[in-house]
Amino acid sequence: MAREKGFTKKNFLKGIIAENPLFVSILGTCPALATTKSLEAAIGMGLLFTFVLICSSVLVSLLRKIISEEIRTPAYIVIIATFVTIVKMFSNAFLPELYSTLGVFISLIVVNCIVLGRAEAYASKNGVFDSFIDALGMGVGYTLAIILMAFFRELLGTGGFTIGAVFPIVKEPLTLQIIPEDYAISMFQMPAGAFIVFGIILAVLAFIKNRKEELKAAQARAEKIRKAEEAKKAAAAAQAKATVEGGNK
Amino acid sequence: MPSNMKKYLITSVTLGLITAGGALLIAGTNMLTRGTIEENKIKTINKGLSTIYGVDTLKTDPATLPEGKKFDYVINDYYVVKDEADAPLGYAFKTEGSNSYGKISLIVGFNADYIYKGVAVVLNEQSFASTLNKKYLNPLVKEGKTVDEVDVSCGATYGAKLVRSMVNSATNAAKYLKGANNG
Numbered sequence: 001m002a003r004e005k006g007f008t009k010k011n012f013l014k015g016i017i018a019e020n021p022l023f024v025s026i027l028g029t030c031p032a033l034a035t036t037k038s039l040e041a042a043i044g045m046g047l048l049f050t051f052v053l054i055c056s057s058v059l060v061s062l063l064r065k066i067i068s069e070e071i072r073t074p075a076y077i078v079i080i081a082t083f084v085t086i087v088k089m090f091s092n093a094f095l096p097e098l099y100s101t102l103g104v105f106i107s108l109i110v111v112n113c114i115v116l117g118r119a120e121a122y123a124s125k126n127g128v129f130d131s132f133i134d135a136l137g138m139g140v141g142y143t144l145a146i147i148l149m150a151f152f153r154e155l156l157g158t159g160g161f162t163i164g165a166v167f168p169i170v171k172e173p174l175t176l177q178i179i180p181e182d183y184a185i186s187m188f189q190m191p192a193g194a195f196i197v198f199g200i201i202l203a204v205l206a207f208i209k210n211r212k213e214e215l216k217a218a219q220a221r222a223e224k225i226r227k228a229e230e231a232k233k234a235a236a237a238a239q240a241k242a243t244v245e246g247g248n249k
Numbered sequence: 250m251p252s253n254m255k256k257y258l259i260t261s262v263t264l265g266l267i268t269a270g271g272a273l274l275i276a277g278t279n280m281l282t283r284g285t286i287e288e289n290k291i292k293t294i295n296k297g298l299s300t301i302y303g304v305d306t307l308k309t310d311p312a313t314l315p316e317g318k319k320f321d322y323v324i325n326d327y328y329v330v331k332d333e334a335d336a337p338l339g340y341a342f343k344t345e346g347s348n349s350y351g352k353i354s355l356i357v358g359f360n361a362d363y364i365y366k367g368v369a370v371v372l373n374e375q376s377f378a379s380t381l382n383k384k385y386l387n388p389l390v391k392e393g394k395t396v397d398e399v400d401v402s403c404g405a406t407y408g409a410k411l412v413r414s415m416v417n418s419a420t421n422a423a424k425y426l427k428g429a430n431n432g
Binding site: 063066067068070071074075078079081082085086089090092093094096100103104 | 256259260263264267268270271274275278279281282285286289293351372373374
């Protein structure tokens, strides 16, 4: 099937901006609120989530002609649960700190609406490559969204960032203190802080979107006025021409 | 064969095959990771014991409470902790428990005179996991209290009640061990 030019890029980017699963579709909010206490945990959650999303989307797309309508949902759940279990075992073995930090939220990827939603809405109707790109875009979009939340929550809640507590990149965890600890607002580390940060980000994004739409509408209005004026001028010119021609006759 | 029957059969076989494929993948992953997960568990326990007893390297001998006595949350085995030169450092009890927020596993350490040494988290699967951290655990029991004096108090964290019960249970086990060892 011939693919529209730039389709792959558009398909990838839609998950990051226009159809961001967290900030636009408001899906997968439970892990986003719970695992964004630290930047490292959010990165870890994003990576595991993206892996599960890509693998399940690709497999669902591969099996889309075999899986009948009646067993669609149980089949998708089995596929997603398989990849979540694999991810859980690997993180327990090779990233134990991440496994312990994310706790039950790794298992809960099974019931994440984004994974099941992409399998149902996209992968079951599209080819393997398109499904892969769609899942990659959605995964990256979700990861960036939770990283943004974690950035503000960790910075405001602890006054800085801890590096190496979850990923063994340094021997001893390093703390980068940006705001003096006494000025940190620990509420941002609590569930209430997660809701506040999430709400503020949504409000800012809605403000930007509304501003853009207002600008577009204003531009459209200005264009309409300009065209109307041009038409008026053309009509006046035509009338003047007709009057001159009438006079000559 | 009626057409309905054929359809049901195909549907069941498809779902069965997908499930079997998933099971095979999980089994393969389990074979690959099982050893490392076990090693990690031992490492975490040793790290916890090192923190409690303040030594870098130590030896542990798993032992069973006399007469197979059981305490809530306490795993039947306890550890006799020794330093590198085989000098006894104390006794450590591994506890496991869970509440509606998830599972917690702690190691509660006492020195050779049954005086409370400290507590370390081995596993924390509580949702909003890191609420159970050193900040809350350190003042849990004042170091230097004997098993008869331990009075656990801790902050209003999600697992506070569970942690308190687990430490109390380990303390009771230590008390029992002291009684049994002292005849």
